[in-house]
Amino acid sequence: xxxxxxxxxxxxxxxxxxxxxxxxxxxxxxxxxxxxxxAQFDAGGGNFSLGAPEEAAPGAAGAVVVFEVTxxxxxxxxxxxxxxxxxxxxxxxxxxxxxxxxxxxxxxVQLFARAIRAQ
Numbered sequence: 001x002x003x004x005x006x007x008x009x010x011x012x013x014x015x016x017x018x019x020x021x022x023x024x025x026x027x028x029x030x031x032x033x034x035x036x037x038x039a040q041f042d043a044g045g046g047n048f049s050l051g052a053p054e055e056a057a058p059g060a061a062g063a064v065v066v067f068e069v070t071x072x073x074x075x076x077x078x079x080x081x082x083x084x085x086x087x088x089x090x091x092x093x094x095x096x097x098x099x100x101x102x103x104x105x106x107x108x109v110q111l112f113a114r115a116i117r118a119q
Contacts, residue, residue: 007040008065009049011056012105015039018050021104025082026067026075043067050105064108072097072113 012018019039022028028041028048040049048065069075076099080086085102092098096114103109 007047007049008063009051009056010063010065010103010105010107011053011060012050012107013053014105015050015052018103018105021082021084022048022050025078025084062107064110066098066110066112069111069113072099072111075099075111076101 010018015033015036015038019030019033019041022039022041023030028043031040031042031047033039036052037055038049038051040047044067048067076086076089079099079101084104087100087102087108088098089100090098092115094115096112098113099111101109101111
């Protein structure tokens with residue numbers, strides 16, 4: 001039985017460069033980094049990591065991680081200012097909105113902002 005997402009990771013060729021993006025642009029708290037092998041972040045109580053190819057599971061290829069944010073527009077501005085590639089925006093009405101972008105290593109990531117509920 002699954003309790004929660006324990007960790008999600010991307011395989012990247014440059015751990016330091018990609019870690020700097022997630023730390024400095026998206027504001028994730030770096031928990032630890034093992035040189036160019038692995039970087040692990042606290043993503044609101046769950047773990048998100050970046051691993052070099054030799055640290056990955058055999059045959060590991062791509063994933064999409066969705067991070068919930070409070071201010072989608074602020075996040076989009078920071079991503080664009082850092083040279084991130086915004087791929088798509090989606091308004092899901094009462095469910096919220098998403099923004100898809102590509103990180104420096106070419107991975108697709110989504111941000112999600114909940115819809116504000118009327119009182």
